[in-house]
Amino acid sequence: METVSLTEAFDSFDETWSPRLAGELNGQAVKLAKADGEFVWHQHEAADELFLVNAGRLRIEFRDEADAVLEAGEFTIVPRGTEHRPVAEPEAEILLFEPSETRNTGDVETDETVSDLERID
Amino acid sequence: METVSLTEAFDSFDETWSPRLAGELNGQAVKLAKADGEFVWHQHEAADELFLVNAGRLRIEFRDEADAVLEAGEFTIVPRGTEHRPVAEPEAEILLFEPSETRNTGDVETDETVSDLERID
Numbered sequence: 001m002e003t004v005s006l007t008e009a010f011d012s013f014d015e016t017w018s019p020r021l022a023g024e025l026n027g028q029a030v031k032l033a034k035a036d037g038e039f040v041w042h043q044h045e046a047a048d049e050l051f052l053v054n055a056g057r058l059r060i061e062f063r064d065e066a067d068a069v070l071e072a073g074e075f076t077i078v079p080r081g082t083e084h085r086p087v088a089e090p091e092a093e094i095l096l097f098e099p100s101e102t103r104n105t106g107d108v109e110t111d112e113t114v115s116d117l118e119r120i121d
Numbered sequence: 122m123e124t125v126s127l128t129e130a131f132d133s134f135d136e137t138w139s140p141r142l143a144g145e146l147n148g149q150a151v152k153l154a155k156a157d158g159e160f161v162w163h164q165h166e167a168a169d170e171l172f173l174v175n176a177g178r179l180r181i182e183f184r185d186e187a188d189a190v191l192e193a194g195e196f197t198i199v200p201r202g203t204e205h206r207p208v209a210e211p212e213a214e215i216l217l218f219e220p221s222e223t224r225n226t227g228d229v230e231t232d233e234t235v236s237d238l239e240r241i242d
Contacts, residue, residue: 025200028147028149028218071126073127077145097151
């Protein structure tokens with residue numbers, strides 16, 4: 001049975017805003033991303049998205065309510081259809097749980113859109 | 122948007138082998154459990170199960186292959202239909218990610234079976 005060390009997995013890449021696939025189960029994926037500064041405003045029509053911070057601090061902005069500010073060891077769930085913008089202050093390591101097919105930029109296409117995720121070895 | 126601190130959540134209960142519901146998304150649940158010693162052998166017919174260790178060490182035994190030994194910050198995914206036995210050495214804090222309806226003792230009914238999970242406030 002494969003075991004994944006979050007520390008080793010995050011040490012294995014440097015690219016920011018480019019999620020790596022660390023595991024899949026029940027049609028859902030565990031994705032690991034490094035974040036640095038502001039990401040793009042977006043939403044996922046059909047996917048709730050969990051953000052768990054492994055290191056650093058992540059602020060998630062919403063259009064109509066207060067920001068969620070996550071320190072290491074904290075998580076929140078962004079409901080489907082909720083426009084949001086992740087902002088790392090200044091850097092963060094993030095674990096995402098979401099349906100495997102969820103695209104990082106949701107309903108918008110930008111230079112940061114990643115369609116085929118690299119897999120953590 | 123609700124934020125959950127894993128440290129605060131694990132500090133909020135003492136009971137072992139009794140998962141608490143910490144969040145739900147896409148029909149899946151984030152469950153937090155304290156583990157101490159040996160659990161019961163069981164399997165989940167229709168659910169893959171992710172174990173992420175928050176503190177301590179968890180060993181997961183399998184019938185036909187080597188144990189998975191998880192330290193803090195490590196996870197593994199047990200595929201559906203795979204008989205397994207979690208053993209905490211001696212104690213561990215575990216985050217589980219699995220379909221919401223997954224029962225802790227899977228296909229067996231024991232004194233440790235928990236059907237209605239308490240929710241982390």
